[in-house]
Amino acid sequence: MKVVFLAPAYPPEMQQYTRGLAEVGASVYGVGDAPVASLPRSLKQHLTDYLQVPRLLDEADVTERVYQWVRGRGVDRVLANWEVMVLTAARLRERLGVPGMSYDAVRGFRDKQLMKERVAAAGLRVPRAIRVRSAAEARAGAAQLGYPLVLKPIAGAGSADTFQVDSDADLERALAATQHVPECSLEEFIDGDEFTFDTVCIDGKPAFMNVAQYLPKPLIARTNEWISPVIVTVRNLDQPALAGGVALGKRVLTALGMGDGFTHMEWFSKPSGEVVFGEIGCRPGGAHLVDQMNYTCDIDLFREWARVACWGTFEAPTTRKYNVAIIFKRAIGQGRISKITGLREFLRAHGEHVVESKLLPVGAQRRNWKHTLVSDGYILLRHPDWRTAVTLANMVATDVTMYAE
Ligand SMILES: Nc1ncnc2c1ncn2[C@@H]1O[C@H](COP(=O)(O)OP(=O)(O)O)[C@@H](O)[C@H]1O
Ligand SMILES: [Mg+2]
DSSP states (O other): OEEEEEOSSSSTTHHHHHHHHHHTTOEEEEEESSOGGGSOHHHHTTEEEEEEOSOTTOHHHHHHHHHHHHTTSOOOEEEOOSGGGHHHHHHHHHHHTOOSOOHHHHHTTTOHHHHHHHHHHTTOOOOOEEEEOSHHHHHHHHHHHOSSEEEEETTOOTTTTOEEEOSHHHHHHHHHHTTTOSOEEEEEOOOSEEEEEEEEEETTEEEEEEEEEEESOHHHHHHOTTOOOEEEEOSOTTSHHHHHHHHHHHHHHHHTTOOSEEEEEEEEEOTTSOEEEEEEESSOOSTTHHHHHHHHHTOOHHHHHHHHHHHSOOOSOOOOOOEEEEEEOOOBSSSBEEEEESHHHHHHHHGGGEEEEEEOOTTOBOOOTTTOTTTTEEEEEEESSHHHHHHHHHHHHHHOEEEEO
């Protein structure tokens, strides 16, 4: 089993997928922009070979270079788990005649307008939306759709350049702030709770499923620095409150022609009970969501994904044992972390439920909270009871404080 895996080193969790591929018996041919000498030994031991390319995001260039590199070597799979590489992987599969999702199918997971059109065509509820390429189109679109609206990049990530737009004045501000974005989606603002629907699929059918709740919604968390964003995986997927979202999610996978691998979808539950599609990618969620899912079931999805991708089987147990919460912290002040309060007390009282504590240490430079969801670090905790898990997460959010100066 020869696997070309794009971007095996970055983002860091890609090294875990590389490990997973090697563990299920694949020979991994990595492609990245980092020099081979700079790769950590823990990664290199799982790579059969590695190609350094000058511009990883240049789809045509990477396709040509990899094609020349592996042609005639009998490659069985071309895979990518990083959002910006999934189309390049599809292009290469088509060029090499390797099985897997087509370029057109993957486009349905990358282009937010196309995905909504395809999902809507299957009779599913999506926000009403218009693709806009200029301020004039946006103004006309706003007149047609009516406020409140959301303006966001057609191929965005991490809520970057995403704005709630409630008025003409908001629209002008949002347009000014998104001038560098070539194409946007202007869409109906959906009020309600926001959840994920995550899977590892075999031929579009979930072998593994997960739902997590955002507390608060990512757009709010990304707009207010004082918030400690919390995401909690839900242990009990069989509850009535989630049934609509899970059913929607499964039908979206069919509508978009999902094949093998990870998906990460977001959906809204309106106060009326109506569920609305948000967006979907054919790759895992970021910001440690895979770690959260692993802690939910005590399994290793890095390896199980690899098993699915290579051999079409999923062997881990899917019994859900815990609600797993991640709490991202943002320090007060700028510069270096100067002190952390409340952590020792929290760990003394509730440390048995904490599975990872990765706050930046005193002395470390603060991260840019707009650029990384992980912010100044995180705490992962878990509990079998939903209310207890959320209560503990809220305690970390409010009682643990990081300072910088
Ligand atoms: N139509 C919408 N209605 C309400 N909120 C939205 C809408 N679209 C996006 N958002 C908010 O903005 C966030 C980012 O948008 P999303 O489409 O998920 O892009 P990204 O790829 O950046 O995650 C969402 O998680 C949600 O909180
Ligand atoms: Mg999103």
